[in-house]
Amino acid sequence: MDGQDWHTEPFQVVEKDGRLYGRGTSDMKSFIGVCLALAPEFLAREIATPLHFAFSYDEEIGCVGVRGLIEALAKRPLKPSAVIVGEPTEMKVIRAHKGKLSYRCHVRGHEAHSSLAHAGVNAVEAAAEAVAYLKTMARRYREQGPFDAEFVPPYTTVHTGTMRGGTALNIVPRDCSFEFEFRHLPEDDPDRLLDELKRHVATHIEPEMRATHAETGFRFEAMSHIPGLATDEDADIVQLVKALTGRNTTGKVAFGTEAGLFQNGGMPAVVCGPGSIEQAHKPDEFIAREQIDLCEAFLRRLFERCWQGAV
Numbered sequence: 001m002d003g004q005d006w007h008t009e010p011f012q013v014v015e016k017d018g019r020l021y022g023r024g025t026s027d028m029k030s031f032i033g034v035c036l037a038l039a040p041e042f043l044a045r046e047i048a049t050p051l052h053f054a055f056s057y058d059e060e061i062g063c064v065g066v067r068g069l070i071e072a073l074a075k076r077p078l079k080p081s082a083v084i085v086g087e088p089t090e091m092k093v094i095r096a097h098k099g100k101l102s103y104r105c106h107v108r109g110h111e112a113h114s115s116l117a118h119a120g121v122n123a124v125e126a127a128a129e130a131v132a133y134l135k136t137m138a139r140r141y142r143e144q145g146p147f148d149a150e151f152v153p154p155y156t157t158v159h160t161g162t163m164r165g166g167t168a169l170n171i172v173p174r175d176c177s178f179e180f181e182f183r184h185l186p187e188d189d190p191d192r193l194l195d196e197l198k199r200h201v202a203t204h205i206e207p208e209m210r211a212t213h214a215e216t217g218f219r220f221e222a223m224s225h226i227p228g229l230a231t232d233e234d235a236d237i238v239q240l241v242k243a244l245t246g247r248n249t250t251g252k253v254a255f256g257t258e259a260g261l262f263q264n265g266g267m268p269a270v271v272c273g274p275g276s277i278e279q280a281h282k283p284d285e286f287i288a289r290e291q292i293d294l295c296e297a298f299l300r301r302l303f304e305r306c307w308q309g310a311v
Contacts, residue, residue, distance in 0.1 A: 004283040019286040026275035026287045028059075031086030034274070034295045042303050049306040052080070059258060062102070062224025066258045074265040082237040082311065084302075085259040086273030088280060088287075089251070091294045093241045094271035096252040098151065099228030099260060101190035102181040104221040105130065107165070110213035111174040120172030121209045121216045124165040127176040130218070131160050133200050134180055137193070148185055150252040156184040157254075158193070179223065183254060186228030194220070227260035229269060237268040240311065244301045245272065245294075253277070272298070 008014040010023040020030070035053050042051065057065035073079055107127045112120030138158035147154045158180070165176025182193045201218050209216040231238055238250060255277055259269040274291035305311045 006283045008284065010283075010285075015289070018289045020289060020292070021284060021286045023285060025279075026088050026277075026285050027280035028087055028273065030275055030287050030292060031088075031273040031295060034292060034299060035086075038296065038299055038303070045307060047303070047306040048308065049311045051303065051306045056258065063226050063256070063258050063261055064224075066261060070261050070265040070267075073267065079265075080262075080267050082240060083259065083262040083267045083269040084237075084241060085257050085262070085269060085271045086295075087255075087257045087259075087271050088273050088275035088277050089253065089271055090276050091245055091247075091272060091274055091291065091298060093238060093245055093247060093250045094253050095229070095231040095233065095235070095238050095250045096150070096186055097229045097256055097260065097271065098156075098183045098185060098254050099188075099190060100181055100183050100224065100226040100256045101194065102179065102223040102225075103194065104177060104179045104223055106219040106221065107176045107178075108216050108219070109172065109174045109176070109209065110216055112172040114170045114172055117172055119212070121174075121212050122172050123176035123216075124173045126205055126209055126216075126218075127163065127165060127178050129205050130197065130201055131163065131178055131180070133197060134158050134160055137196065146185065146188070148252070151185065151254055153254065156182060156188050156193070158182055183256070184228065186230035186260075188228075190225070226256040226258075227264050229257070229260040229263055229271070231263065231268065231270055235268060237270055240305075241270050241272050244298050244305075 008021045013020050013022040013025065032055060054069060056069065059065065105127070107123040109121035109123030109126060141156045141158065145155050160178055160180045163176070163178040166173035182190045184190050184193065198220065206217050233250060242248060242250065257271050259271050262269040274295040275287040279285050279287070
């Protein structure tokens with residue numbers, strides 16, 4: 001929100017030209033709003049198949065809030081037969097998404113005056129070498145794959161997002177940190193990617209650092225891990241949600257959701273919700289009114305199936 005150039009009040013929904021403007025209108029909040037608006041109507045009728053709403057928190061920082069719920073559901077003898085995560089897909093059926101593994105790396109060097117650089121261990125330069133290797137990995141995946149043409153981009157991506165270090169130009173920096181992530185295809189093992197970086201650091205960077213000062217080196221701190229989602233095209237949940245949307249096609253997306261966690265907990269999952277991810281996290285975020293209508297019709301069809309015991 002800070003520094004974003006909004007032309008409407010971000011915390012108040014403004015409707016104009018067939019769009020609803022407001023923070024979160026595209027990113028999940030409209031789906032939640034439609035669910036809550038229809039809840040009294042659904043509660044007024046007994047249904048043969050239970051229908052539950054699950055609302056989580058802190059999804060943006062690693063799907064934190066939903067994990068306790070999934071752990072509790074996974075221990076029950078009866079689990080949900082289908083989970084529909086309402087992230088913005090323009091009401092398209094998404095059966096797969098990439099996973100995400102993010103880390104913060106702390107580099108400890110040895111401080112010295114820059115005129116005596118040989119006596120110090122430059123933490124910024126050591127970090128830069130590791131970041132450069134991450135870029136080498138990124139190029140390799142971009143050029144050599146593996147590839148899955150249904151994703152955009154169709155390969156695992158490697159990205160460094162922040163880097164901080166040093167205090168003054170005439171001081172060899174003692175400390176530096178950087179944050180990086182792997183957004184991996186569902187079949188790629190993110191731990192293998194991390195291990196590759198750690199091996200490079202241990203073999204090619206740390207020995208030179210420790211030859212000058214033994215207490216220098218790298219420390220890796222896990223930030224978040226969101227598993228990828230991979231649901232078969234012919235899975236019952238995919239066929240169900242395709243029928244509810246009236247579409248006969250499915251897709252895959254690069255962004256992560258809670259659906260991969262539900263799947264890992266033994267619950268079939270897909271992603272399907274109103275709005276476009278292209279509008280999320282931007283100033284003047286909006287959702288088309290048509291998307292709201294499609295979502296409402298979708299949920300009503302789901303309720304009718306639950307009422308008839310057809311789910």
